[in-house]
Amino acid sequence: MTTDTATEVFEAHRPLLLGVAYRMLGRSADAEDVVQEAWLRWSGADRDGVREPRGYLVRVTTRLAVDRLRQIKARGETYVGPWLPEPWVTDLGATAPDAAERAVLADSVSLAVLVVLESLSPLERAVFVLREAFGYPYAEIAAMLERGEAAVRQLAGRARRHVDERRPRYDVDPGRRRDLTERFLAAAAGGDLDALLALLAPGVRLVGDSGGKSKAPLRVLENADKVGRFLAGAARKGVPDADYRLLELNGGPALLVLSGGRPDAVFQLDVADGLIQTVYIIRNPDKLRALPTA
Missing domain, CATH: 1.20.140.160 (PhyR, sigma-like (SL) domain)
Structure with missing residues (x-):
């Protein structure tokens, strides 16, 4: 050869x-x-x-x-x-055209499963x-x-x-997850607490990963009221020169927040029964450097 x-x-x-x-x-x-x-x-x-x-x-x-x-x-x-995996850009449709195969690959690379695999x-x-x-x-x-x-x-x-x-049992349907992600973006970006609460499951969890290098909760937040108020408060404080991109990360839709053209945060949602069950926020800058900005 x-x-x-x-x-x-x-x-x-x-x-x-x-x-x-x-x-x-x-x-x-x-x-x-x-x-x-x-x-x-x-x-x-x-x-x-x-x-x-x-x-x-x-x-x-x-x-x-x-x-x-x-x-x-x-x-x-x-x-x-809290520790979360480094976000990974995926295009599973190109390598797994079969819907069942794609679902298996998406699940195996999801944030929820990778956290469990750490143990x-x-x-x-x-x-x-x-x-x-x-x-x-x-x-x-x-x-x-x-x-x-x-x-x-x-x-x-x-x-x-x-x-x-x-591992939690969540809906991996990309269409439903994308719809809720877009609605979440509209509610969170506007700081609309009522709209956020309508999207969050009563027992929703928010897991933030900053590695101590940026602002994010150092403990997991639990229940819709706490998570909704945190998100609405963060929206009111705002991100300088913010821009938002929807892209596929870890086998599902995710929201990339840019500040001055640089990655500032990644939001990804776990969804079940039409409601958001978990909000993941990754703000450790070391984990965001490789993400596309264009």
């Missing part, structure tokens, strides 16, 4: 590798680093001996992501306030991602992770039970 051909093969698989790495890590920069390291391994490998480039590249990427996740956990870094061990997370998001057979996963198939099945069962017990 020539160098040019090797580059073409790798680039063809790059979206898949980024998808695996991001779901493993919940951090775009780390996912990019892992995929870059996978490229270095691929470019230096004896490629003539690789019968299935896709399997080889996914295996290398998964192992690198497991190592990176272990390093992150070992550092035991203290995060100020899994690195190996449990790898098995869950490969099995649930990408449908790999247990035997292939076992070979990738150099574990016995029985052990991988146990890891998969434990991870699935953990996720099923903790």
